[in-house]
Amino acid sequence: MSEGIDEGLRSKLQQQGVWVTSMQELYNWGRKNSIWPLQFGLACCAIEMIATAASRYDIARFGGEVFRPSPRQADLMIVAGTVTKKMAPQIVRLYNQMADPKYVIAMGACAISGGPFKEGYNVLKGIDRYIPVDVYIPGCPPRPEALLHAFMELQRKIDEQKLNGANKAAHLDPDQPSEFPVPAFGKRDLEPPANSNVFHPPAIERV
Amino acid sequence: MEGLEQIKARIEAAVPGAKIEILQNASPSQQHSLKIDNEHAGDVAKFLRDDPALRLDFCSNVTGVDWLDRTVKKTVKVKKVIDGEEKEVAETTEEKITGYLEAVYHLFSMTHKHGPVIIRMRTTDRAQNVCLTSLTPIWRSAEFQEREIFDLYGIRFDGHPDLRRILMWDEFEDHPMRKDYRQPDDYEYEPTPHDEVLEKAKGHYVSRPELDGAEKITTQR
Numbered sequence: 163m164s165e166g167i168d169e170g171l172r173s174k175l176q177q178q179g180v181w182v183t184s185m186q187e188l189y190n191w192g193r194k195n196s197i198w199p200l201q202f203g204l205a206c207c208a209i210e211m212i213a214t215a216a217s218r219y220d221i222a223r224f225g226g227e228v229f230r231p232s233p234r235q236a237d238l239m240i241v242a243g244t245v246t247k248k249m250a251p252q253i254v255r256l257y258n259q260m261a262d263p264k265y266v267i268a269m270g271a272c273a274i275s276g277g278p279f280k281e282g283y284n285v286l287k288g289i290d291r292y293i294p295v296d297v298y299i300p301g302c303p304p305r306p307e308a309l310l311h312a313f314m315e316l317q318r319k320i321d322e323q324k325l326n327g328a329n330k331a332a333h334l335d336p337d338q339p340s341e342f343p344v345p346a347f348g349k350r351d352l353e354p355p356a357n358s359n360v361f362h363p364p365a366i367e368r369v
Numbered sequence: 370m371e372g373l374e375q376i377k378a379r380i381e382a383a384v385p386g387a388k389i390e391i392l393q394n395a396s397p398s399q400q401h402s403l404k405i406d407n408e409h410a411g412d413v414a415k416f417l418r419d420d421p422a423l424r425l426d427f428c429s430n431v432t433g434v435d436w437l438d439r440t441v442k443k444t445v446k447v448k449k450v451i452d453g454e455e456k457e458v459a460e461t462t463e464e465k466i467t468g469y470l471e472a473v474y475h476l477f478s479m480t481h482k483h484g485p486v487i488i489r490m491r492t493t494d495r496a497q498n499v500c501l502t503s504l505t506p507i508w509r510s511a512e513f514q515e516r517e518i519f520d521l522y523g524i525r526f527d528g529h530p531d532l533r534r535i536l537m538w539d540e541f542e543d544h545p546m547r548k549d550y551r552q553p554d555d556y557e558y559e560p561t562p563h564d565e566v567l568e569k570a571k572g573h574y575v576s577r578p579e580l581d582g583a584e585k586i587t588t589q590r
Contacts, residue, residue, distance in 0.1 A: 247538075248537065248538050281565075281566065283543075283545040283552045284536065284537065284545070287555070287557060347539075347540040347541070348540065348541075349540060349541065349542045350541070350542065350543060350552075350553045351552075351553040351555065355553070355555050363557045363558050364558040365558065366558050366570065366573050366574060366575075
């Protein structure tokens with residue numbers, strides 16, 4: 163992974179007890195093994211999230227056991243459950259209050275798309291309408307193993323983030339937004355119903 | 370517990386002027402109910418709660434029903450004299466019933482361990498006169514459920530201590546459980562739409578003249 167050093171030489175040096183690394187590798191290694199999730203649940207998915215944090219599945223093995231009750235101290239938002247339209251502004255506000263770098267896991271069918279309540283009048287059709295989502299887990303609810311898998315995917319994603327260059331991570335790019343507009347309560351629906359800068363649904367195609 | 374007819378007779382004796390009607394339920398549950406009029410609802414409810422034989426001290430459930438305008442067709446066989454002969458002729462009459470909103474209360478007695486007694490109240494129409502008497506002063510457990518009915522059906526309860534929306538936000542204007550509620554058009558892609566969702570999806574299709582019809586033949590590309 164470290165640039166500017168030959169992999170073979172690196173492994174030779176390692177055999178001799180010399181460990182060569184790069185700043186980026188060290189930085190990402192530290193971050194990915196200490197992801198502090200925000201402690202909140204919205205519906206039944208939260209029960210699975212609690213099970214994941216408890217001893218049987220033990221998210222501590224991946225460095226994510228420190229659930230923080232304050233968004234100021236959290237790195238990861240696990241949107242675990244149905245996001246109602248009444249709750250959506252608060253979720254976006256919590257996301258805005260989190261410090262960069264921050265990540266979002268949309269856990270379960272409801273958080274992804276509204277799930278079984280998609281055609282209902284009171285449920286948001288997916289949290290990705292307002293905030294960027296890093297990992298989606300399908301399931302109703304997903305099993306703790308699925309959440310752990312999503313956690314590992316997120317770790318892989320963090321590991322691949324660049325510290326500089328054109329493809330550097332979003333939180334290091336001052337042009338990338340880290341806060342997103344909070345939707346307002348409208349007369350018939352949330353206003354706007356989706357943030358077009360974040361939400362890019364697939365176009366409707368006919369066969 | 371005594372029968373509905375008996376309860377009805379005792380209410381009418383205890384609350385002068387109360388108009389009580391027994392509504393039959395033809396379903397297997399056979400849960401017939403009492404329709405009580407709006408003006409005397411408070412007194413009737415107080416009687417049901419305080420009467421020593423009934424003591425319906427627990428209101429377990431309050432819900433709303435939305436009835437749209439409807440026409441009821443009735444066929445009656447009438448004997449008529451046609452051309453000097455008496456014949457049986459089937460006559461169909463149509464009755465128009467204007468829509469109304471309804472609140473249904475399920476009452477039980479913790480003291481006597483009996484119930485349910487079901488009472489209903491109806492508004493005169495669905496648009497302007499949507500007020501009913503709140504029974505929250507009689508049964509405190511009705512408070513949140515009457516708020517929910519107000520929120521989702523739009524019935525206003527006179528005498529309710531705190532009539533605000535409870536599920537939807539305060540700025541919201543519709544009543545989503547009404548049968549004529551249409552939610553805002555916010556359709557997004559679905560891989561396999563069907564039924565109502567398919568109808569909704571069709572409204573969002575973009576026309577493709579080069580593929581869809583006559584243009585394809587005439588242009589001959």
